[in-house]
Amino acid sequence: DGGITQSPKYLFRKEGQNVTLSCEQNLNHDAMYWYRQDPGQGLRLIYYSQIVNDFQKGDIAEGYSVSREKKESFPLTVTSAQKNPTAFYLCASSMGGGGIEQYFGPGTRLTVT
Amino acid sequence: AQSVTQPDIHITVSEGASLELRCNYSYGATPYLFWYVQSPGQGLQLLLKYFSGDTLVQGIKGFEAEFKRSQSSFNLRKPSVHWSDAAEYFCAVGPDSNYQLIWGAGTKLIIKP
Numbered sequence: 001d002g003g004i005t006q007s008p009k010y011l012f013r014k015e016g017q018n019v020t021l022s023c024e025q026n027l028n029h030d031a032m033y034w035y036r037q038d039p040g041q042g043l044r045l046i047y048y049s050q051i052v053n054d055f056q057k058g059d060i061a062e063g064y065s066v067s068r069e070k071k072e073s074f075p076l077t078v079t080s081a082q083k084n085p086t087a088f089y090l091c092a093s094s095m096g097g098g099g100i101e102q103y104f105g106p107g108t109r110l111t112v113t
Numbered sequence: 114a115q116s117v118t119q120p121d122i123h124i125t126v127s128e129g130a131s132l133e134l135r136c137n138y139s140y141g142a143t144p145y146l147f148w149y150v151q152s153p154g155q156g157l158q159l160l161l162k163y164f165s166g167d168t169l170v171q172g173i174k175g176f177e178a179e180f181k182r183s184q185s186s187f188n189l190r191k192p193s194v195h196w197s198d199a200a201e202y203f204c205a206v207g208p209d210s211n212y213q214l215i216w217g218a219g220t221k222l223i224i225k226p
Contacts, residue, residue, distance in 0.1 A: 006156075042216045042217060042218040058213070092157075100207070103159070104156035104158070105156050106155055
């Protein structure tokens with residue numbers, strides 16, 4: 001079955017540690033996205049990538065980093081510089097950019113204490 | 114500025130009753146329009162989309178939406194809700210100036226037995 005996988009489902013870290021969230025897709029999509037979701041705030045775009053080896057900052061990129069070395073994979077690192085990292089993180093992909101439909105993974109809930 | 118407004122943060126509907134969730138947008142032309150649904154702790158699932166053509170769009174799970182250009186709206190409807198429809202619903206339009214989707218803040222649907 002084609003789809004997007006995110007692992008792990010739940011992640012716990014101590015403050016000051018970097019943590020990497022995994023996102024893999026087998027839909028052969030060119031574009032991939034990372035969103036952050038907090039209660040009552042909808043989805044906020046962290047980073048997106050429209051092609052391998054290229055990515056752009058979204059609205060809230062500070063304290064996050066990404067890489068896109070393979071078409072299938074778009075890992076997100078939450079660094080210690082992110083002031084409030086506890087949130088639900090969603091990865092998505094689409095055939096291309098241009099605001100066309102995105103397909104989402106199941107999400108990773110990160111808790112930092 | 115381009116934006117999406119979902120005026121209702123919460124809506125409570127009795128099981129079996131009809132449903133309408135509102136979505137209004139501000140956009141220079143006719144955007145691509147989407148409705149997504151999110152069950153608690155899960156990713157988002159695409160319910161339906163409008164790109165062009167017939168302004169009444171049928172989606173999955175018995176949902177439909179109507180694009181009204183004159184009102185800049187894309188309201189989601191269902192004739193008879195089921196308890197399993199309890200979830201959060203997001204409206205999105207695109208593309209923005211960075212070729213990304215613009216997201217509404219979401220409407221949480223509560224079903225009364």
